[in-house]
Amino acid sequence: MHDLFVLYNQPQDRESFDRHYTSTHIPLVRQLPLLQDFTWGKVSAEETDGYYQVARLTYVSRQDADASMASEAGEASVADLVNFAQAGATVLNVPRAGQQ
Template sequence: MHDIFVLYNRPKDPEAFDRHYISTHVPLVRELPLLQDFTWGKVAADAPDAHYLVARLSYASKADADNSLASVAGRASVQDLENFAQAGAMVLNVPRERQE
């Protein structure tokens, strides 16, 4: 398994960010091919210097993640970041480790 975590910095206008993220960006992400799971949530408000929102995209493999992001839907979702994530975002590629 392979996860991509997207850590969004705190926006200047949280309401506008939320509106665009929920109505536009989430539907784009849900169109990604090979995506096995997509979850997201806001960081606790009592941590004002922390990231604002964290998203996790899960794939069977890194190759699937790479192919997904290289697709038409993947390129559209990445291009959409400039429409709402002006404060920036950090993307982490994390292969899952198995403990047996």
Template structure:
């Protein structure tokens, strides 16, 4: 399995971020081909290094790359400019074992 973690920095306007992420961005992500699972949430109060953490799960790194290169993937990436102005960090991980 291969996971893509997207770590969102703290936005200037959290309520606008939340509404856009929930109502616009999440539905775009759910349209990604080959996506096995999509989950997201906010870190606990004890660890607020990031505002939101999302995990996209694929069968393989190749599936993740193909998914992100698709028209749906490009639409999802392009949408970041609409709400994630504080920046994001993307981590690709392959599960061991």
């Protein structure tokens, strides 16, 4: 298994970020081909380290993740970031350890 973690920086307008994320961005993400699982949550206030929210997109392999993000739905999802994540985001590719 392979995960993409998206770490969103603290937005200036949290209400606007939340509204766009739930009403527009999540439906775009759910259209990604080969996506096995999608979860997200807010970082607890005590542990933010500058981050506001984290999303995890799970794929069978890195190749599936790359193909998914290169798809039309992947390009639309990435293009949407400028509409709500002006503070920036970090994407981490994480192969799961201990799995064959």
